[in-house]
Amino acid sequence: MMIVFTQVIGALYGMLAVLFGAFGAHALKKIFSEEQLKSFETGVKYQMYHAIVLLVVGFNFDFSSGIERYVVYCFSIGTLLFSFSIYGLCLSAAKNKKIKILGPITPLGGLFLVIGWGLLLFSFLD
Incomplete structure (x- = not known):
């Protein structure tokens, strides 16, 4: 069950990283500032990196x-919080309605990603 979950996520x-990347490169290029576009691209990159890691882990x-499950949880939750909060911040800022609550969520997502990498390292040493 956990293998399928990891591979599906x-x-x-x-898939979403490719879609969001294309959306950012084409549609959002017209409405985002250069800084917003770079931030959006950072979210897409981190999302793709962790999608690949989840697939590798799943296989x-x-x-x-338990540590192997926690790696997946950290990467899944971390990616969701990190990348998707960046998307929300960029889109809301472009509409001059910045959703400030998303600001603290981004580093929390980053923390989950760091913990996931630490747990992955620990799983190799265990």
């Missing part, structure tokens, strides 16, 4: 240990 995040872990 990885594939979903990968290589057997999820016999």
Whole structure:
């Protein structure tokens, strides 16, 4: 069950990263400032990186240990919080209605990603 979850989330995040990347490169290019476009692209890059990692993990872990599940949870939640809060901040700022509550969510997502990488490292050393 965990293997399928990991692979589905990885594939979903990968697909959405391609769609959001194309959307940013074409449609949003006209309404975003250069800084907003760079921020949006950062969200897309991190989303794609972690989509790939989730797929690799999904094909290589057997999820016999709790730490392997926590890696997936951290990457899944971290990507959602990090990348999607950036998307929301950029889109709302472009409409001059910046949703300020999203600001603190981005570093929280980043923290989940860092913890996920730390747990992944620990799983290799264990």
